Amino acid sequence: MHALVAQTLQVRALRNLSAVDLEPGPRFNVISGDNGHGKTSLLEALYLVATTRSFRTSKLGELAPTGAPGATTSVRARIDDGISVHEQSVGLLGARRSVKFDGVRPAKLAQYASATPVVVFSPSELGLSMGPGSERRKLLDRVALYSGLGALEASESFSRASRERQRALETRGISARDLPQWEALIVQHGLGLMHARAASAERLAAAATAAFEGIAAPGLSAAFVYAPSAPTGAEAYLRALESMRTRDLARGSASVGPHRDDLAVTLGQIAARHVASQGQHRAIVLSLKIAEIDVVSRARQARPILLLDDVSSELDRSRTSALFALLGEQEGQVFLTTTRPELLDADWRGHASSATRRDFVIEGGVIRAR
Numbered sequence: 001m002h003a004l005v006a007q008t009l010q011v012r013a014l015r016n017l018s019a020v021d022l023e024p025g026p027r028f029n030v031i032s033g034d035n036g037h038g039k040t041s042l043l044e045a046l047y048l049v050a051t052t053r054s055f056r057t058s059k060l061g062e063l064a065p066t067g068a069p070g071a072t073t074s075v076r077a078r079i080d081d082g083i084s085v086h087e088q089s090v091g092l093l094g095a096r097r098s099v100k101f102d103g104v105r106p107a108k109l110a111q112y113a114s115a116t117p118v119v120v121f122s123p124s125e126l127g128l129s130m131g132p133g134s135e136r137r138k139l140l141d142r143v144a145l146y147s148g149l150g151a152l153e154a155s156e157s158f159s160r161a162s163r164e165r166q167r168a169l170e171t172r173g174i175s176a177r178d179l180p181q182w183e184a185l186i187v188q189h190g191l192g193l194m195h196a197r198a199a200s201a202e203r204l205a206a207a208a209t210a211a212f213e214g215i216a217a218p219g220l221s222a223a224f225v226y227a228p229s230a231p232t233g234a235e236a237y238l239r240a241l242e243s244m245r246t247r248d249l250a251r252g253s254a255s256v257g258p259h260r261d262d263l264a265v266t267l268g269q270i271a272a273r274h275v276a277s278q279g280q281h282r283a284i285v286l287s288l289k290i291a292e293i294d295v296v297s298r299a300r301q302a303r304p305i306l307l308l309d310d311v312s313s314e315l316d317r318s319r320t321s322a323l324f325a326l327l328g329e330q331e332g333q334v335f336l337t338t339t340r341p342e343l344l345d346a347d348w349r350g351h352a353s354s355a356t357r358r359d360f361v362i363e364g365g366v367i368r369a370r
């Protein structure tokens, strides 16, 4: 299996990074620096150029540097996908986002966004186990995107139709003549999205359950099951929308639909939310991440680029070691940030030779080799 490798990275005007030019190594890249110097921002830049999004915020405007109003944020990377080398770039100016693949604007965003799979592991990911369904929906959608299940197109069309229905309800009431048209589109694209999510949940569940067994206490098992919010049959879904127009008008959004889906996580038949301990939550998150890496690798026959933000601060020793053991086994490019690079050294011994590790230090948004 080959691996995706960022050979160069060029960042301009992204948060506190005014100009960063980096030549990462093909395996482990350790980026160390004190709090607030730009470690997460660097990973965010990589994520942006690979996916056109941020893993920290849905508002890309936040990436504009506060100290340089009007500056154009841009990230450019040369990526070797194991077969060929190409250049990806994303520019942000105000609300405008321009993306180019080998210098050309892609016909579809999904084409660009799925070309270079990345998997992020950041402290905020603990929400995958403890937080609301939105984090787990995003996981399902990422896996669906990288697996070519058509989730992004379905999701965009679904959202558009949902907005139109809501606008019709709000401006013209529950008998508006165009409502059936929007509801039919919602059902069509909503079911498309639900099919994609069900398929990605199935792939993730098998891998995550196995991973959990390897990390958690013996005898404890976790299950992961897709929990759609809408009826899975077209007729029933359509009827549900029709019958809930009054309620949906009052609440400002549809009461049922994939925007409220979840991936149910249970520990010994009980919702993990209610019973899991802190350590078990962490084991669940780690299992889901290992599953994400596994499923994306297999779907693409290539190792995704891994971005690990401040991981050792979030996992305890044994789980950090389990993660490093896995990373040592897999060929692939890894970027990891830490305030304490010396803590990683212990995990390194035995797993990954120092020849495969490249160290950088970031200070006040400026990066140099260590």
Ligand SMILES: Nc1ncnc2c1ncn2[C@@H]1O[C@H](COP(=O)(O)OP(=O)(O)OP(=O)(O)O)[C@@H](O)[C@H]1O
Residues within 6 Å of the ligand: 014, 015, 016, 033, 034, 035, 036, 037, 038, 039, 040, 041, 042, 062, 063, 064, 065, 066, 067, 310, 339
């Ligand atoms: N839009 C912005 N413009 C300029 N600076 C910003 C912007 N957003 C955040 N910053 C600042 O950029 C700096 C780097 O932030 P970042 O989150 O990358 O730090 P970090 O090295 O990951 O820190 P930590 O170890 O605490 O996680 C911080 O000082 C932060 O306040």
Ligand SMILES: [Mg+2]
Residues within 6 Å of the ligand: 039, 040, 041, 309, 310
């Ligand atoms: Mg950080």
